[in-house]
Amino acid sequence: MNEVDPTGAVAGWWATDISNIAPGSISLRGNPIGDLLREHSFTEVVWMLVSGTFPTPGQHRLLEAALVASVDHGPQAPSIASARMAATCGVGLNSAVANGINVLGDVHGGAGQQCVELLNEIVEEHEGSGEDLLAVTRSVVQRWQARSRYLPGFGHRFHPVDPRREPILELLREARSTNDIRGLHVDAGLAVESILNEGRTTPVPINVDGVTAMIYGELGVPPELARGLFVLGRSAGILAHAWEQTQQGGRIKGPIPPSILPTYTGPAS
Template identity: 70%
Template sequence: MTDDRTAGQPDLAGWWQTAISHIEPGTIEFRGHRIQELLAERGFVEVIWLMVRGGLPTPQQARLLEAALVASVDHGPQAPSIATARMAATCGVGLNNAIASGVNLLGDVHGGAGQQCVELLHEIVAEHDTADGTSMVAAAGKVVARWRARGDRYLPGYGHRFHPVDPRRAPILALLDEARRAGAIDGRYVDAGLAVEEVLNQGRSRPVPINVDGVTAMIYAELGFVPELARGLFVLGRTVGILSHAWEQAQQGGRIKGPMPPSILPRYTGPAAPAAPTAGAA
């Protein structure tokens, strides 16, 4: 029997089209892989790769992606995304709202450096490939000069306001070197990132080392993730820290906890109020 409400209408099953998931009664498949098989054989990082990229990563690819995600998990309450989630948790909004509040602070300045650094590395490799005989350091010097000429004071992925040398730098570079020796990555984006570090440190007594955004950008670029996905994956990793801090704050209690203790008031810089009239004044 024909349903008169849909007579003459296009196939409504095609309203949403996706190559990611196939869901129907009794069936759950992600990009052609049955959920039963994924649960039995694959880890979370492998499924992240499958969902975002299609296909499954090699063990070394999965290890590099996992390292990038772990490196991004948390940087303490001094990070605005974490602090905001903790403050939200004291306002009675619920855990999901606290998480969303923290995630919504991850923008171009806080959370966007990884994407920007992938863009930087792509530009350097392109400069190197199109300029015959140009070294990677020379290509990096040209690109850095262009970025600075347009007003970029800070290069994304280099230096850190808190760490003289980011403690995540060395272990990730070691993983990248291992993957390169094994033939799992090409290594050109690693060379580009280290070339920028060399350019920035020329003539400096105080070095400007690559930071976590830079080394994870090397991973994302070597693995073939586009810059926008580098930011999305950073957000995915940082959400773990946001969840942890929001939950911890909820267990600690407190109400309407602001960015500073109540005993410390913001410095007022506006106009002075007029003097109050003295008692008995006409």
């Protein structure tokens, strides 16, 4: 027994490998907080918290790139618009941020997780069968397209070519050259892109969800956790926009100007 919990009632309630908190002491996965504050970046600490180990310099750079690529895509993104609208309703900054985060679902915010699942399936089948990567990819793509013609992580409704695509591919190439990653998920993603563009005059390039899925796949991040990391990155943009809106003021600024009314499709009055 100890002075903080003399009966032992609390000690057995929660169990965690992550944080060890005692009077005058904080350590995270065995690392004193003072050492973390002096020696490690936020991105490194995030990785250590979720994985148990610190990333290599190459892995650190990739994870940071994935987080930065996810931070913001303007008020046309539902998560940002939702936070800005909430900020005009008098709910407080924390509620406005939560409002933005809470709309990150399967349709808006889920493509990265889904693309990790797609790339994992290709890599696992390729390694398990030993068949040609392009043939395996074509088979997996056909199965996915039988469910939906749109593949997560490819094409973009706004950008002809996602401006985050090439910088991240360049970082992935560098990481592969230094053996920080194996490159299997990179190859799988590029194979999907190649198949999708066969016979097309208008390309369907891999987008930010696809290239960050390559990163998370190469780092061994489970798909659901990949979405969590995307949410963490997007939270920065949500916070910035919610704060900006509170400074601009305005009351209940909805998704469309008040002079434009939605199309009414109900019965005539």
